[in-house]
Amino acid sequence: MELSGAEIIAQFLKDEDVEYLFGYPGGAVLHIYDALMRADSVKHILVRHEQAATHAADGYARSTGRTGVALVTSGPGMTNAVTGIATAYLDSIPLVVLTGQVPTAVIGSDAFQEVDSVGISRPCVKHNFLVKDVKDLAETLKKAFYVASTGRPGPVVVDIPKNITDPNIKVPYTYLPSIEMRSYNPVTKGHPFQIKKALELMLNAKKPVFYTGGGVVLSNASASLRSLVQRLNFPITSTLMGLGAYASSDEQFLGMLGMHGTYEANMAMHDTDVLIAVGARFDDRVTGHLEKFCPDAKIIHIDIDPSSISKTVQVDVPIVGDVDDVLTTMLEILKETASSANDSVVKDEPALKDWWKQIKQWRKKNCLRYNKKTKTIKPQFVIEKLHEITKGDAYVTSDVGQHQMFAAQYYGFDEPRRWVNSGGLGTMGFGLPAAMGVQLAHPDKPVACVTGEGSIQMNIQELATCMQYQLPIKIINLNNRFLGMVRQWQEFFYEGRYAMSYMDSIPDFVKLAESYGHVGMQIDKTSDVEDALKEAFAMKDKLVFIDFITNREENVYPMIAAGKGQHEMELAPDSELV
Amino acid sequence: MRHIISILLENESGALSRVAGLFSARAYNIESLTVAPTEDPSLSRMTLVTSGSAEIIEQITKQLNKLIDVVKLNDLNVSQVQHIEREMMLIKVKAPVSARDEIMRLSDIFRGNIIDVTDDAYTVELTGTSDKLNAFIASFDCDSILETVRSGVMGIARGSSALHL
Numbered sequence: 001m002e003l004s005g006a007e008i009i010a011q012f013l014k015d016e017d018v019e020y021l022f023g024y025p026g027g028a029v030l031h032i033y034d035a036l037m038r039a040d041s042v043k044h045i046l047v048r049h050e051q052a053a054t055h056a057a058d059g060y061a062r063s064t065g066r067t068g069v070a071l072v073t074s075g076p077g078m079t080n081a082v083t084g085i086a087t088a089y090l091d092s093i094p095l096v097v098l099t100g101q102v103p104t105a106v107i108g109s110d111a112f113q114e115v116d117s118v119g120i121s122r123p124c125v126k127h128n129f130l131v132k133d134v135k136d137l138a139e140t141l142k143k144a145f146y147v148a149s150t151g152r153p154g155p156v157v158v159d160i161p162k163n164i165t166d167p168n169i170k171v172p173y174t175y176l177p178s179i180e181m182r183s184y185n186p187v188t189k190g191h192p193f194q195i196k197k198a199l200e201l202m203l204n205a206k207k208p209v210f211y212t213g214g215g216v217v218l219s220n221a222s223a224s225l226r227s228l229v230q231r232l233n234f235p236i237t238s239t240l241m242g243l244g245a246y247a248s249s250d251e252q253f254l255g256m257l258g259m260h261g262t263y264e265a266n267m268a269m270h271d272t273d274v275l276i277a278v279g280a281r282f283d284d285r286v287t288g289h290l291e292k293f294c295p296d297a298k299i300i301h302i303d304i305d306p307s308s309i310s311k312t313v314q315v316d317v318p319i320v321g322d323v324d325d326v327l328t329t330m331l332e333i334l335k336e337t338a339s340s341a342n343d344s345v346v347k348d349e350p351a352l353k354d355w356w357k358q359i360k361q362w363r364k365k366n367c368l369r370y371n372k373k374t375k376t377i378k379p380q381f382v383i384e385k386l387h388e389i390t391k392g393d394a395y396v397t398s399d400v401g402q403h404q405m406f407a408a409q410y411y412g413f414d415e416p417r418r419w420v421n422s423g424g425l426g427t428m429g430f431g432l433p434a435a436m437g438v439q440l441a442h443p444d445k446p447v448a449c450v451t452g453e454g455s456i457q458m459n460i461q462e463l464a465t466c467m468q469y470q471l472p473i474k475i476i477n478l479n480n481r482f483l484g485m486v487r488q489w490q491e492f493f494y495e496g497r498y499a500m501s502y503m504d505s506i507p508d509f510v511k512l513a514e515s516y517g518h519v520g521m522q523i524d525k526t527s528d529v530e531d532a533l534k535e536a537f538a539m540k541d542k543l544v545f546i547d548f549i550t551n552r553e554e555n556v557y558p559m560i561a562a563g564k565g566q567h568e569m570e571l572a573p574d575s576e577l578v
Numbered sequence: 579m580r581h582i583i584s585i586l587l588e589n590e591s592g593a594l595s596r597v598a599g600l601f602s603a604r605a606y607n608i609e610s611l612t613v614a615p616t617e618d619p620s621l622s623r624m625t626l627v628t629s630g631s632a633e634i635i636e637q638i639t640k641q642l643n644k645l646i647d648v649v650k651l652n653d654l655n656v657s658q659v660q661h662i663e664r665e666m667m668l669i670k671v672k673a674p675v676s677a678r679d680e681i682m683r684l685s686d687i688f689r690g691n692i693i694d695v696t697d698d699a700y701t702v703e704l705t706g707t708s709d710k711l712n713a714f715i716a717s718f719d720c721d722s723i724l725e726t727v728r729s730g731v732m733g734i735a736r737g738s739s740a741l742h743l
Contacts, residue, residue, distance in 0.1 A: 118592060123603050127646040130592070147646060182743070183588055183649040307640035310633065 003173045005134040006035035006165035012141045014041040015175035018069050020440055022053040026073025028100025031165035048461040050077050052433035054084020058093050059437030062420045063395055067094040067149045074100040075113030085155045086124035090424025094153035096144045103163040117159045126154030134164045135171050142179045151186025152305040190321030195329050198300040198317045205274035206351035208234045214241030215279015221324035222416040228327050235359055237265035239280050241423040244413030258286040259560050260405045263367035264359055269294055270567040277301045279323040282313045292565025302326050367558050367571050368409055377526050377550045379478045383410035389533045394446040395438045399431035399455030402484035405556045407450040429458030439471040446537055453479040453506050463516040466543045474536050475545040480552050488555050513545035524549035581635050582654040582733040584741050585624040589615050593647040606638055610730035625732045652741045660736040667711045670725040671718055673700040688714045
């Protein structure tokens with residue numbers, strides 16, 4: 001089959017079974033758009049800003065496990081996409097971003113809409129390619145999808161000069177179902193000796209705890225993790241990125257750990273003697289002060305990326321491999337050693353019992369309590385009601401800030417891939433476009449975007465995209481008229497000097513939503529929260545923007561301040577519980 | 579500690595900047611870096627000299643291995659490996675008549691070759707460890723040195739162990 005470069009792209013995306021392409025046209029990609037239109041290949045979603053294209057592809061990827069795909073033009077199209085690419089990079093999300101480029105003959109001449117896309121994206125991609133010959137295009141595209149989706153996933157940029165997609169230059173095309181690269185061979189199987197050594201340590205533990213992260217979700221290891229944790233009867237805590245991999249409603253789950261983690265999770269981390277880190281990367285928001293981190297623990301670390309191991313925290317038993325593969329192997333070994341599936345396999349049963357007793361003591365602090373009877377709306381209450389009304393079955397995206405932490409703490413995710421947020425890069429403006437990708441991937445599921453009046457304005461233009469494609473997202477705007485997390489830090493660490501954290505001239509979100517053709521509501525009383533949410537979710541085919549006017553100076557607790565250890569977290573003072 | 583890392587990487591445009599970018603992005607040191615194609619024109623061989631604690635060197639090798647363009651690498655400064663290192667220098671010095679004998683003697687002592695001679699300058703070619711080249715430079719006073727060019731360190735393991743595909 002002889003095709004032009006543009007036709008190759010259209011045909012390849014079809015052959016690769018890509019469902020959605022999120023993009024925005026421009027000069028350098030006009031040939032591609034023309035070919036896409038004629039080929040009837042993937043469904044193209046026209047966003048209103050290239051950043052949203054990458055976030056939407058990202059949301060699609062996070063909620064499905066498949067590779068998200070975006071197409072943007074050269075120059076400003078590409079630079080707008082960079083934030084989304086970096087967001088995916090920090091959270092290891094498989095993304096392929098096709099960027100248009102000026103023709104090869106003028107590269108380097110500061111041509112109209114030219115930037116060095118490969119150079120700009122290099123530090124925030126897993127890999128990138130510049131296609132210099134149309135004959136290499138199909139193979140390069142295949143490599144891009146292969147690299148993005150295997151090993152530790154990540155975004156891959158393919159920069160395509162306009163002459164490569166020239167409709168008049170046709171070359172033979174065949175779809176390669178698979179590809180090999182001599183310089184890229186991700187390890188998947190964990191080393192059997194290391195796995196045995198880790199298990200031995202785990203079975204002899206007196207105060208073990210699982211610390212699991214986004215890698216469990218990425219590896220689709222939720223089922224094996226649940227089996228293993230339950231088989232061992234160990235407590236488990238999760239990072240922000242790992243929420244839902246283990247059911248948060250389960251008794252063994254201690255809640256999220258880290259800066260805004262629960263008292264029981266952080267105390268268990270501090271006191272543990274055997275820490276089992278699974279697909280987590282010892283991020284600074286998790287460890288707190290490194291010298292005070294897990295002082296008495298032997299640390300086991302399972303991760304597919306060797307460079308994650310002993311990066312910030314020295315590890316005793318590293319296992320490089322695919323999380324699901326390693327956990328499954330552990331389960332198999334346990335099956336062989338125990339005479340029956342119900343037999344306890346741990347060596348020191350009484351110690352484990354005492355450990356659970358201690359954890360129950362910590363739990364009694366009830367560290368996430370707050371006053372539910374205030375007249376002004378508590379943001380935590382909105383999230384709890386959101387959980388209740390969606391029966392915990394919604395896909396929840398968030399932006400970045402206090403609302404993100406409240407959603408993480410109070411929604412209670414029981415399934416993986418339901419919680420979609422920018423954990424690593426912390427990108428405000430992520431929530432709404434990500435929700436578009438999620439809603440397209442799951443048209444029959446409720447999708448809520450938990451946001452704030454600061455974040456939502458960073459990609460508010462996507463309300464138009466939601467109207468064009470009839471995406472019935474429910475926007476839960478926790479509106480405190482402050483950049484809440486900035487304000488909280490200013491209250492704690494800058495003697496309450498609220499430099500630029502106050503939001504003036506906030507739009508009328510109800511009218512704003514309506515002007516795009518959606519439904520808007522504003523709710524300012526606690527007693528109205530439940531009904532408003534019910535009403536909104538009953539409108540199954542409408543986007544509803546609910547502007548919740550919340551308590552202005554609510555703080556996120558518990559909190560570990562910078563430089564403190566995990567056992568030094570602060571709980572909400574009584575004065576804030578009224 | 580100083581480490582010499584030998585790297586085989588895809589001979590593609592951009593591969594060098596990925597390595598250089600990694601070092602600047604993660605604030606690692608590069609003391610020297612030299613790169614050229616190998617007998618297999620699809621591969622380049624890079625020798626990179628860096629320094630850092632054991633933990634940092636471990637991270638450097640892991641991060642390098644993670645780059646898609648890096649096919650294979652060796653740290654030549656690990657306990658099991660003995661290695662040879664060489665650096666080449668071209669140094670141009672002022673050569674007034676009164677100094678010419680001394681320059682020739684020094685060049686002989688250091689096993690250098692004088693490869694260019696003019697009325698007022700000699701250019702010496704010298705190969706050896708970086709220390710040897712430093713010592714040669716130190717034997718001149720600064721004013722008499724017109725120019726120095728150094729290749730950066732190249733390293734290779736002793737014996738039959740080799741970095742190849």
